[in-house]
Amino acid sequence: MSARYPAPVARTRLSIERGTDKPLYRQLREALEHEIAAGALDPMRPLPSSRELARELGVSRNTVNTAYLELESEGFVEARPRSGLFVNRDMLRELRRGLPAAAVAEPVDWSRHLQALPDAGLPEIAKVRDWQSYPFPFVAGQVDVSSFPRLPWLRALREALEPAHLHDSLRDGVDEDDPMLVEELCRHVLPARGIEADPAQVLVTLGAQQGLDLLAHALVRPGSVVGVEEPGYLDARRIFLRAGATLRPIEVDGAGMVPPEDPAGLSLVHLTPSHHSPTNVTLSIARRRRLLALAATHDLLLVEDDYDSEFRYHGSPTPALKALPDSERVVYLGTFSKFLAPGLRLGYLVAAPELVEELRRLRRYRIRHASGHTQRAMALLIANGQYHRTVRRRRTQLAQRWATLRDALQAELPWQVEAPPGGVSIWLPGPPGLDCVELAAAALRQGVVVERGDIYFTDPERHRENLRLGFAAITPEAIVPGVRILAGLVRRQLG
Amino acid sequence: MSARYPAPVARTRLSIERGTDKPLYRQLREALEHEIAAGALDPMRPLPSSRELARELGVSRNTVNTAYLELESEGFVEARPRSGLFVNRDMLRELRRGLPAAAVAEPVDWSRHLQALPDAGLPEIAKVRDWQSYPFPFVAGQVDVSSFPRLPWLRALREALEPAHLHDSLRDGVDEDDPMLVEELCRHVLPARGIEADPAQVLVTLGAQQGLDLLAHALVRPGSVVGVEEPGYLDARRIFLRAGATLRPIEVDGAGMVPPEDPAGLSLVHLTPSHHSPTNVTLSIARRRRLLALAATHDLLLVEDDYDSEFRYHGSPTPALKALPDSERVVYLGTFSKFLAPGLRLGYLVAAPELVEELRRLRRYRIRHASGHTQRAMALLIANGQYHRTVRRRRTQLAQRWATLRDALQAELPWQVEAPPGGVSIWLPGPPGLDCVELAAAALRQGVVVERGDIYFTDPERHRENLRLGFAAITPEAIVPGVRILAGLVRRQLG
Numbered sequence: 010m011s012a013r014y015p016a017p018v019a020r021t022r023l024s025i026e027r028g029t030d031k032p033l034y035r036q037l038r039e040a041l042e043h044e045i046a047a048g049a050l051d052p053m054r055p056l057p058s059s060r061e062l063a064r065e066l067g068v069s070r071n072t073v074n075t076a077y078l079e080l081e082s083e084g085f086v087e088a089r090p091r092s093g094l095f096v097n098r099d100m101l102r103e104l105r106r107g108l109p110a111a112a113v114a115e116p117v118d119w120s121r122h123l124q125a126l127p128d129a130g131l132p133e134i135a136k137v138r139d140w141q142s143y144p145f146p147f148v149a150g151q152v153d154v155s156s157f158p159r160l161p162w163l164r165a166l167r168e169a170l171e172p173a174h175l176h177d178s179l180r181d182g183v184d185e186d187d188p189m190l191v192e193e194l195c196r197h198v199l200p201a202r203g204i205e206a207d208p209a210q211v212l213v214t215l216g217a218q219q220g221l222d223l224l225a226h227a228l229v230r231p232g233s234v235v236g237v238e239e240p241g242y243l244d245a246r247r248i249f250l251r252a253g254a255t256l257r258p259i260e261v262d263g264a265g266m267v268p269p270e271d272p273a274g275l276s277l278v279h280l281t282p283s284h285h286s287p288t289n290v291t292l293s294i295a296r297r298r299r300l301l302a303l304a305a306t307h308d309l310l311l312v313e314d315d316y317d318s319e320f321r322y323h324g325s326p327t328p329a330l331k332a333l334p335d336s337e338r339v340v341y342l343g344t345f346s347k348f349l350a351p352g353l354r355l356g357y358l359v360a361a362p363e364l365v366e367e368l369r370r371l372r373r374y375r376i377r378h379a380s381g382h383t384q385r386a387m388a389l390l391i392a393n394g395q396y397h398r399t400v401r402r403r404r405t406q407l408a409q410r411w412a413t414l415r416d417a418l419q420a421e422l423p424w425q426v427e428a429p430p431g432g433v434s435i436w437l438p439g440p441p442g443l444d445c446v447e448l449a450a451a452a453l454r455q456g457v458v459v460e461r462g463d464i465y466f467t468d469p470e471r472h473r474e475n476l477r478l479g480f481a482a483i484t485p486e487a488i489v490p491g492v493r494i495l496a497g498l499v500r501r502q503l504g
Numbered sequence: 505m506s507a508r509y510p511a512p513v514a515r516t517r518l519s520i521e522r523g524t525d526k527p528l529y530r531q532l533r534e535a536l537e538h539e540i541a542a543g544a545l546d547p548m549r550p551l552p553s554s555r556e557l558a559r560e561l562g563v564s565r566n567t568v569n570t571a572y573l574e575l576e577s578e579g580f581v582e583a584r585p586r587s588g589l590f591v592n593r594d595m596l597r598e599l600r601r602g603l604p605a606a607a608v609a610e611p612v613d614w615s616r617h618l619q620a621l622p623d624a625g626l627p628e629i630a631k632v633r634d635w636q637s638y639p640f641p642f643v644a645g646q647v648d649v650s651s652f653p654r655l656p657w658l659r660a661l662r663e664a665l666e667p668a669h670l671h672d673s674l675r676d677g678v679d680e681d682d683p684m685l686v687e688e689l690c691r692h693v694l695p696a697r698g699i700e701a702d703p704a705q706v707l708v709t710l711g712a713q714q715g716l717d718l719l720a721h722a723l724v725r726p727g728s729v730v731g732v733e734e735p736g737y738l739d740a741r742r743i744f745l746r747a748g749a750t751l752r753p754i755e756v757d758g759a760g761m762v763p764p765e766d767p768a769g770l771s772l773v774h775l776t777p778s779h780h781s782p783t784n785v786t787l788s789i790a791r792r793r794r795l796l797a798l799a800a801t802h803d804l805l806l807v808e809d810d811y812d813s814e815f816r817y818h819g820s821p822t823p824a825l826k827a828l829p830d831s832e833r834v835v836y837l838g839t840f841s842k843f844l845a846p847g848l849r850l851g852y853l854v855a856a857p858e859l860v861e862e863l864r865r866l867r868r869y870r871i872r873h874a875s876g877h878t879q880r881a882m883a884l885l886i887a888n889g890q891y892h893r894t895v896r897r898r899r900t901q902l903a904q905r906w907a908t909l910r911d912a913l914q915a916e917l918p919w920q921v922e923a924p925p926g927g928v929s930i931w932l933p934g935p936p937g938l939d940c941v942e943l944a945a946a947a948l949r950q951g952v953v954v955e956r957g958d959i960y961f962t963d964p965e966r967h968r969e970n971l972r973l974g975f976a977a978i979t980p981e982a983i984v985p986g987v988r989i990l991a992g993l994v995r996r997q998l999g
Contacts, residue, residue, distance in 0.1 A: 119862075154671055179848070352672075363614040382847055
């Protein structure tokens with residue numbers, strides 16, 4: 010034993026067990042840590058050299074070195090040039106301050122840290138979460154997974170990891186989107202909606218919803234007045250409320266949103282022109298022009314939420330508001346959720362370059378960007394034509410389900426049912442006396458999932474005669490029997 | 505010609521061209537829309553029947569019916585029971601109000617709609633965007649794509665679309681995460697960091713960054729004081745500033761963050777205990793305990809950003825702050841970005857169930873959730889052991905690059921270089937006189953991408969002697985020649 014080192018601590022206190030799961034260096038490190046914390050090692054004297062300690066314990070020098078390196082990097086010991094390792098005295102002091110026992114026991118009062126959100130007063134959309142386990146799921150917003158283009162999508166995902174695409178799929182894009190996806194959107198997706206856009210006008214989102222959230226945070230400040238459709242999409246209401254907006258409901262009739270007579274004070278209007286959510290009516294061309302004129306004269310921004318324009322079952326889709334002349338103040342929101350799958354979380358928006366730049370700045374510190382791999386795979390799916398084939402196939406499927414559901418409702422319900430040829434749900438305004446809350450609950454007990462229509466109104470109590478039936482997730486064979494059960498309940502309720 | 509209908513407009517005004525790309529019904533619809541807008545059709549009289557018009561134009565009745573259906577759904581015409589289709593007079597009125605020509609020409613003044621963000625004063629991290637096209641990319645935050653586990657990841661993606669997983673991969677989860685991924689995190693990922701968590705304590709994010717953003721919005725209100733490491737991670741500073749916080753820089757030395765003597769007024773502290781960003785030092789155990797004690801006595805929340813704890817090249821990783829007793833006030837942030845790929849955008853956080861519930865409520869109206877398909881594939885990758893194999897393989901690769909870079913820096917640079925054994929970059933505090941801004945620019949001109957170290961300080965001007973070299977994206981062969989070029993520039997600058 011060298012005179013330079015104290016008697017090794019190992020002999021008396023450090024014990025190492027062999028044959029356990031815990032590696033030797035780790036046992037040693039923990040034992041040393043314990044000794045240091047307990048004050049058993051003299052901070053004035055160097056620790057034993059690794060050679061010494063290894064010999065004492067019958068372990069390799071490497072084991073001791075690894076334990077020492079860990080202790081050093083965590084500050085338990087410090088290396089002094091030409092003197093060896095010493096217990097770190099600052100560390101000792103801090104260890105001794107320790108935890109005040111009383112404070113520890115106190116449970117955290119989270120209400121001190123959290124605050125109520127400004128949308129707390131709105132009803133929750135009472136979605137049935139396990140809808141897929143019911144025989145008749147007339148839910149909106151979900152899709153029948155059997156129609157998902159599994160093989161083309163997997164092929165696109167695989168291609169996106171080939172050398173030509175690997176970097177773009179995996180990189181940290183910081184605030185950039187996949188340039189190929191943006192290019193494909195401009196060349197092959199937006200033109201189908203009549204929209205001419207260049208890449209500086211396009212932002213990729215995690216679905217139309219993220220577009221709304223980014224817009225709300227860029228454009229709304231406390232006190233801003235935002236026009237929303239009445240009835241209308243609940244998520245949009247919540248998102249604008251959370252950003253501090255005051256909502257002004259704007260009436261919707263059979264030709265879509267009624268352009269407000271006096272738009273003074275409004276800073277932004279959210280609308281669903283292709284298929285109004287939830288009633289599915291299409292905004293008339295005349296009203297589109299009127300809204301654009303109002304936007305220009307009042308410097309008003311229009312958010313065109315085009316969440317399911319692909320699904321029109323007669324004729325071609327109406328051109329987007331964003332496709333009309335003088336639509337600089339229109340922000341267009343699109344999504345891949347409705348025809349591919351909501352679980353992919355991919356959408357896009359089109360707006361003036363100045364606004365896109367600002368939204369990109371916001372997004373960069375929220376999520377950076379959507380998955381590069383998913384973006385590149387989608388770009389490849391569009392480029393190879395599978396995207397359009399999938400849209401067409403899905404449209405044919407949905408047109409059939411739409412017709413089946415409409416026919417069944419017209420045959421079974423005791424009032425005249427109208428259904429505009431589009432969208433993924435049918436809106437059912439019932440006669441006075443119908444109570445959607447009770448009806449939806451009774452239907453659920455018989456395996457039929459339908460959505461309450463009252464929640465889409467500012468004053469739900471006065472609109473309980475409305476129902477909404479989605480047809481994108483239900484199999485075609487289940488439609489007619491499901492409607493029959495519902496109709497039986499309706500007749501019983503109307504008595 | 506029936507007496508019931510007026511002379512068909514088709515004869516004089518409607519023209520249909522054959523052999524063009526535009527379908528006939530669409531041409532017809534546009535011609536009719538034009539006639540209606542021009543006031544050429546008498547609103548008091550019904551439009552010609554589809555049979556009539558079809559005969560006049562020599563097209564099928566179906567073509568006419570499709571055009572009529574579109575015009576009806578857009579409000580140009582309305583069907584009156586037993587009388588036929590009529591021009592909609594409300595529509596005519598609205599069309600005539602039209603656009604005021606003067607307003608249209610006005611360009612949009614976006615500065616009226618947008619506002620400056622509260623982080624506008626911070627420096628942008630001047631990342632070189634096309635780093636992959638340089639021969640010596642010592643960038644941090646990116647990965648060498650050749651080390652990505654392509655085949656296991658594609659297998660996991662394929663398995664996630666098999667019947668047993670399809671629903672979970674594609675559904676709209678609203679505010680839910682993939683339960684299998686959460687389970688796998690609790691069982692197989694968090695225990696490696698010493699963390700015991702149940703599913704109610706876990707939230708899946710789009711990367712550690714989204715975790716920070718959600719936390720900032722749940723916990724920070726204007727005037728909140730947030731402690732940040734000095735030097736420290738710029739993105740965290742920006743995110744807290746944007747949420748309205750005032751930042752209080754807290755010194756970092758060789759043992760990590762120095763626990764503040766007087767934490768009064770602080771509501772939250774962000775720190776990177778495993779490998780401090782950007783210097784890579786590890787927070788000492790004693791300071792961890794001290795910070796937990798301060799948190800308990802001052803009801804202070806600690807955000808533990810554990811972005812690359814997997815990458816420790818000697819010994820085992822330090823247990824997380826969240827793994828210590830009395831860590832209820834610690835929020836743990838993890839990510840898959842660093843060892844798999846930043847482009848996948850997937851991470852997670854662990855916190856008290858009350859806080860997770862609130863963050864979930866916030867996330868639901870921002871992005872809903874991360875891609876279900878990506879989540880399920882990651883869950884399968886963890887469950888089948890490939891995740892851990894990949895981490896181990898990547899750690900071995902990175903350990904080699906770390907050693908190569910450290911050795912090269914020690915051999916080439918004219919001062920003593922120390923590098924804690926972990927992370928994906930080496931922090932280089934240079935001697936007085938070194939100017940990282942000029943050096944990084946000069947290096948770039950010779951194909952060497954290094955990061956400026958000044959930007960991580962509150963006062964960058966006073967810290968221009970610091971550099972940061974990442975080693976996760978550069979190939980091992982490029983390390984030594986890259987360091988030689990850099991060292992030449994350093995000697996010239998100091999010389």
